[in-house]
Amino acid sequence: MALAKPTVEEIKTRAARYPSRQSAIIPALWAVQHEQGYVTKESMGEIAQILGLPPSLIEATASFYSMFLARPEGRHDVVICVNAPCMLRGADEMAAYLGQQLGVRDGETTTDGAITWHSTIECLGACGGAPMMQVDHHFEENLTPERIDSIIERLRTEPAPHGPKPEKAAAVARPRAKRTQN
Amino acid sequence: MATVQTDQVTLTIDGQSVTVPKGTLILDAAKAINIDIPIFCSHPKMAPVAVCRMCLVEVEKMPKLQPACAVYVAEGMVVKTTTEQVAKYQKGVLEFLLINHPLDCPICDKGGECPLQDQTFQYGPGASRFEFQKAHFDKGVPLSDKIVLDRERCILCWRCTRFSEEISGERELALIQRGVHTIIGTFNDEPAQSNYQGNWTEICPVGALTSRQYRFVSRPWDLDRTASVCPGCSMGCNIQLDARSNKIGRFQSRENLAVDDGWLCDTGRYSFPNFQRLTQDRPQIRRDGRLERVTYDEVIAFTADALKASGQLAGWVSPAASNEELFLFQRLFREVLASPNLDHRSAVLEDAEPDDMTLPIADIEHCDQVVVLGGQDVIDAAPVLHLRLFKSQRKGVNVLKVGAADVKKALDAVPAEAQGVGILATEANKKAAVELQGKLQKKVKGSVRRLIVTTGPNGRGAKDLGILPHRGPGYVSLNGKSGKGRVEWPGAGVKALYVHESSPLHGFVPTDAESMWLSALPLVVFHRFKPSPLDEVAHVIIPGHAFTEKDGTVTSMEGRVQRIRKGIDAAWVREDWRVFQEIANHLGADWEYESVEAITGDLVRALPPYRAVNEGARVLWSESR
Amino acid sequence: MGLKPVLTKDFHTENLEQLSVYERTGGYAGFKKALEMQPDELVELVKKSGLRGRGGAGFPTGNKWSFLPKGVYPRYLVCNADESEPGCFKDRYLIEKSPHQVLEGILIASYAIGCNLAFIYIRGEYLPQHEALESAIEEARQAGYLGKNVLGKGYEIDVILHRGAGAYICGEETALLTSLEGYRGEPRLKPPFPAIKGLYGKPTVVNNVETVANLPHIVINGADWFGAMGTPTGKGTRVWCMSGHVNRPGNYELENGTPIRELIEEHGGGVWKNRKLKAFQPGGASMMVLLPEHLDVGLDFDAIQKAGSLAGAGAMVVMDETTCMVDAARRYVKFFHHESCGKCTPCREGTFWMSNLFDRFEAGEAKATDVDLLLDIGYSIDGRSFCPLGDASTWFPRSVIKFFRDEFLEHVSEKGCPFKKMAQEAVA
Ligand SMILES: Cc1cc2nc3c(=O)[nH]c(=O)nc-3n(C[C@H](O)[C@H](O)[C@H](O)COP(=O)(O)O)c2cc1C
Ligand code: SF4
Ligand code: SF4
Ligand code: SF4
Numbered sequence A: 001m002a003l004a005k006p007t008v009e010e011i012k013t014r015a016a017r018y019p020s021r022q023s024a025i026i027p028a029l030w031a032v033q034h035e036q037g038y039v040t041k042e043s044m045g046e047i048a049q050i051l052g053l054p055p056s057l058i059e060a061t062a063s064f065y066s067m068f069l070a071r072p073e074g075r076h077d078v079v080i081c082v083n084a085p086c087m088l089r090g091a092d093e094m095a096a097y098l099g100q101q102l103g104v105r106d107g108e109t110t111t112d113g114a115i116t117w118h119s120t121i122e123c124l125g126a127c128g129g130a131p132m133m134q135v136d137h138h139f140e141e142n143l144t145p146e147r148i149d150s151i152i153e154r155l156r157t158e159p160a161p162h163g164p165k166p167e168k169a170a171a172v173a174r175p176r177a178k179r180t181q182n
Numbered sequence B: 001m002a003t004v005q006t007d008q009v010t011l012t013i014d015g016q017s018v019t020v021p022k023g024t025l026i027l028d029a030a031k032a033i034n035i036d037i038p039i040f041c042s043h044p045k046m047a048p049v050a051v052c053r054m055c056l057v058e059v060e061k062m063p064k065l066q067p068a069c070a071v072y073v074a075e076g077m078v079v080k081t082t083t084e085q086v087a088k089y090q091k092g093v094l095e096f097l098l099i100n101h102p103l104d105c106p107i108c109d110k111g112g113e114c115p116l117q118d119q120t121f122q123y124g125p126g127a128s129r130f131e132f133q134k135a136h137f138d139k140g141v142p143l144s145d146k147i148v149l150d151r152e153r154c155i156l157c158w159r160c161t162r163f164s165e166e167i168s169g170e171r172e173l174a175l176i177q178r179g180v181h182t183i184i185g186t187f188n189d190e191p192a193q194s195n196y197q198g199n200w201t202e203i204c205p206v207g208a209l210t211s212r213q214y215r216f217v218s219r220p221w222d223l224d225r226t227a228s229v230c231p232g233c234s235m236g237c238n239i240q241l242d243a244r245s246n247k248i249g250r251f252q253s254r255e256n257l258a259v260d261d262g263w264l265c266d267t268g269r270y271s272f273p274n275f276q277r278l279t280q281d282r283p284q285i286r287r288d289g290r291l292e293r294v295t296y297d298e299v300i301a302f303t304a305d306a307l308k309a310s311g312q313l314a315g316w317v318s319p320a321a322s323n324e325e326l327f328l329f330q331r332l333f334r335e336v337l338a339s340p341n342l343d344h345r346s347a348v349l350e351d352a353e354p355d356d357m358t359l360p361i362a363d364i365e366h367c368d369q370v371v372v373l374g375g376q377d378v379i380d381a382a383p384v385l386h387l388r389l390f391k392s393q394r395k396g397v398n399v400l401k402v403g404a405a406d407v408k409k410a411l412d413a414v415p416a417e418a419q420g421v422g423i424l425a426t427e428a429n430k431k432a433a434v435e436l437q438g439k440l441q442k443k444v445k446g447s448v449r450r451l452i453v454t455t456g457p458n459g460r461g462a463k464d465l466g467i468l469p470h471r472g473p474g475y476v477s478l479n480g481k482s483g484k485g486r487v488e489w490p491g492a493g494v495k496a497l498y499v500h501e502s503s504p505l506h507g508f509v510p511t512d513a514e515s516m517w518l519s520a521l522p523l524v525v526f527h528r529f530k531p532s533p534l535d536e537v538a539h540v541i542i543p544g545h546a547f548t549e550k551d552g553t554v555t556s557m558e559g560r561v562q563r564i565r566k567g568i569d570a571a572w573v574r575e576d577w578r579v580f581q582e583i584a585n586h587l588g589a590d591w592e593y594e595s596v597e598a599i600t601g602d603l604v605r606a607l608p609p610y611r612a613v614n615e616g617a618r619v620l621w622s623e624s625r
Numbered sequence C: 001m002g003l004k005p006v007l008t009k010d011f012h013t014e015n016l017e018q019l020s021v022y023e024r025t026g027g028y029a030g031f032k033k034a035l036e037m038q039p040d041e042l043v044e045l046v047k048k049s050g051l052r053g054r055g056g057a058g059f060p061t062g063n064k065w066s067f068l069p070k071g072v073y074p075r076y077l078v079c080n081a082d083e084s085e086p087g088c089f090k091d092r093y094l095i096e097k098s099p100h101q102v103l104e105g106i107l108i109a110s111y112a113i114g115c116n117l118a119f120i121y122i123r124g125e126y127l128p129q130h131e132a133l134e135s136a137i138e139e140a141r142q143a144g145y146l147g148k149n150v151l152g153k154g155y156e157i158d159v160i161l162h163r164g165a166g167a168y169i170c171g172e173e174t175a176l177l178t179s180l181e182g183y184r185g186e187p188r189l190k191p192p193f194p195a196i197k198g199l200y201g202k203p204t205v206v207n208n209v210e211t212v213a214n215l216p217h218i219v220i221n222g223a224d225w226f227g228a229m230g231t232p233t234g235k236g237t238r239v240w241c242m243s244g245h246v247n248r249p250g251n252y253e254l255e256n257g258t259p260i261r262e263l264i265e266e267h268g269g270g271v272w273k274n275r276k277l278k279a280f281q282p283g284g285a286s287m288m289v290l291l292p293e294h295l296d297v298g299l300d301f302d303a304i305q306k307a308g309s310l311a312g313a314g315a316m317v318v319m320d321e322t323t324c325m326v327d328a329a330r331r332y333v334k335f336f337h338h339e340s341c342g343k344c345t346p347c348r349e350g351t352f353w354m355s356n357l358f359d360r361f362e363a364g365e366a367k368a369t370d371v372d373l374l375l376d377i378g379y380s381i382d383g384r385s386f387c388p389l390g391d392a393s394t395w396f397p398r399s400v401i402k403f404f405r406d407e408f409l410e411h412v413s414e415k416g417c418p419f420k421k422m423a424q425e426a427v428a
């Protein structure tokens, strides 16, 4: 899927701002993920072309960072932190509850394609409101089973925040070794 | 009182005092006094990265162990490389490296020459305490048609990726993923295109990157190793020819800083199967249209008589023959057969002259401007040049690649303040190179020198030794007694042709016109290493030695005379020079060479600049004229 | 001592994120005043104030600025908003509540060091905060605080907001610069230090969000005012991020030197559920555990270090008596394993191994000798790794082994977590 014109333009504009166009790699990857929901090798090749850089460099960078997705996911991305500060306030129980309510395992997408969830050991920076989860880049803090229920209910019907995420992604495990589930 | 030299630093390593230049790494200072610090990631040609952490040593006044490969010496520094702390840590880090290593040494190509294996033996833990599933990765990933990658064996030393970035500049190999999941790979697993991939296998400190051609062919300890020169092109890269049971297993680099800087290209490295002998063939003479086996004595007598009787004759030697062969071949033609029709070329080219090699390869780094006239053509003709050019570029040399027709563009691009300008071109574009050189000499302040890339591993030797119709050895003029060059032969009434070729890479490939002519020639003597299509038109076939089967010297494009050595023994084949001598003697000459060395000696007497052979140095014509 | 809102003074003001509101609270007066001064005077002022970096290492900010080589331009300022240390959430708070305060600090620092292009590297997860900064920058540009000729004073400054993409290591300053240059966020060799060869090979200063947020106040109120707060080696205030088993977790800006007891018991409302305090951890995931006996230690770089831990990035994770210390350590080890960039052997392989061992304790399959094996692995990681991430991965677990070795052994003898069993029994 070739990149849309505005995405290409955005990449070029970003590249022009930095003293080195290489600095535009991460912004470019964001722009692509924003448009397409994830970043394919093909898009990496396109980024390389736009920026005039070797494509290996784009893949090297893209694969280093945990937020760039290699494959399509559900319309909404739910990440629940289980690092120590959250664990202390019951994150494990909330994660278990979330998985149970969604009916799919950690790293999977609900059958209606609405939600992909996973737990993370990467602290998200909201320990003061633990247990917490990140819902499409917004933090939901002080989770309780009731709050989780209402969030899920909302997400089931809400459209994707951005990008044409596929309407229906099968309930597949994400074989992304990078995320150490626990 | 002695004055303190500010550019020297004195430090103590394991109780020994050592003085080294400022800017020396602890690792190298230790090496200077034979203290061996184990390393993996460090490589003398690459910037330190200190990622493997194998080389950590104690440095007084520094709280942490320091990487010897990345810390520079300082006055009064006290380094300890064998303390209890260091030894315990070395065990620890080796244990770390092994927890995710498959330990399949018995079936690994690197076995026997593997730094990881060696260092584990010397510094490592007795046994591993790791009792979990190793991280699993793909084994046997084809990176290209030349290289296979075993990701489980990779210890992530970054040498191959740094090569790709710092040495070849192609940035084809990259680190992908992160942490313990990090792997080496190409973009999207596409096949690597580089012409320098073989080097990855040499710098990889484990058996992660190996040559597909060499896989499980041999164990290092049963290899016969011979120092020689690459037959690939006129660059003259030094190689080590590794053979087993008299078969070539591989070409490895043999660092010569002035020539190859320690690298080979894949064209040259992987050319070795061409030198594999397939049959044990014998001399043959065509009788009644059929080739019949004869003895060497028979073939020599027959050839000598036939050449003598044939009238107008011509001789072609491939630019892969040794200087000693060339020297005798031209003596045979000029002195014994009295024929001036000698050539080693395949086309009409500008005259060769000593000025073609006034720019030594290593000096490219010291120019401030280098014009590569013909761009990629030049690189294709001598691929390792690219690495020298890229290195120079990284050092700040301005390298300009232009088309052969872009003399004006190059002229405009080189600033008048340039101190040292180099021009590189192939023989085909020599005229343009000379023109550019002339114009630049008028324009710029500094010197302007050129290096013409010749054809074949000894194209330069062939010119130096007068395998040309109009020049004798040492570029002497023939005073009107010039012969005809190869392209003229079909139209010049030549009746007999002697072709000598010892490399399939630089053989006599007939043009269409030549094919017609060849098939009608009364006498074609073909003295060659292995059967080829030319056998079909030959009347006489004399088996000869391959480039890899003989001793002698060859001269690279920059005029460096280097020794080639017999890496494969084909004793049943009579040495090519001996055949020349016997033909000559059959015709009444009284040559008495008993060895290659004797010919070399004579050659140097005839051409004093060739005494350079003794040091592997460059032939300096200007000084001797 | 005690609560001392300086950075957070106006945080109750509604719409503080808007320029006009921020200006009404005195915002940008510091930058305007700074522009009237010579850059060198500013560096001296900050040196004199005694401000130390709030990003973790506590390096004196003015000194860091003065390391830039004379006459080498361009120079860059990079504001480190990568905040990813488990337990820390103060930079997010500072940005969210008052993005202009952070931006003003960046402008002052840039002017002081002679930088015309500054960067903010913000972690990828902080999208709303990214947006807050983005609009702050736009507003400031409209108002003439940013541009080719700032407020007609002939100073040029632009700020580029750069979003990370999920990598804790990018908070380490050299990894941050590598990442900002578009590469994998792997740390670089030091020396050369960023001050000499930083972003794009140019002299660069990296400063934390909270560090720069202090600058407008120092410029306005002076070095003496700042120096009057805190301890002799830890001037000013810090925003402490309290989490874990307390009644009121959250951010608290306290004068340096305030006893830990006050933070936990007074501001945090004490340990929750009327339970007893077991341990606490200042600084963040990296730092060593402290015990109730350390409650009277002051919140200050040096005092905490003396007590056997580090103040780091200002986290305070509180653990009550029901906490399984092995599991807490396990989470951190898994975190470091997950976040190890993979560049160097000890951290890449060592955290992988430790993580496996901790899982074995959790699963009840560990052996008693595994405790010493953990220490042995730590021996080959700590002080041997390429960057502090690897080193730090061993600090908390080793301190826990030191104080709570028995808990490890109980996991072995009881073939599982004794605390989980207790909790299950309580439910049943
Ligand atoms: C692994 C690691 C992570 C770090 N993460 C951060 C961070 O998220 N934010 C931060 O400001 N500093 C972080 N630092 C500290 C920075 O390297 C650097 O010291 C700091 O940004 C300098 O700013 P300061 O002088 O204002 O404190 C980290 C250091 C390490 C070793
Ligand atoms: S493949 Fe070899 S050279 Fe490359 S990183 Fe791995 S061990 Fe090093
Ligand atoms: S450049 Fe020429 S001599 Fe060198 S390795 Fe390649 S083919 Fe051989
Ligand atoms: S210590 Fe860890 S994070 Fe730091 S360089 Fe080494 S592998 Fe990377």
Ligand code: FES
Pocket: B038, B039, B040, B041, B042, B049, B050, B051, B052, B053, B054, B055, B056, B067, B068, B069, B070
């Ligand atoms: S050889 Fe020094 S760290 Fe690898």
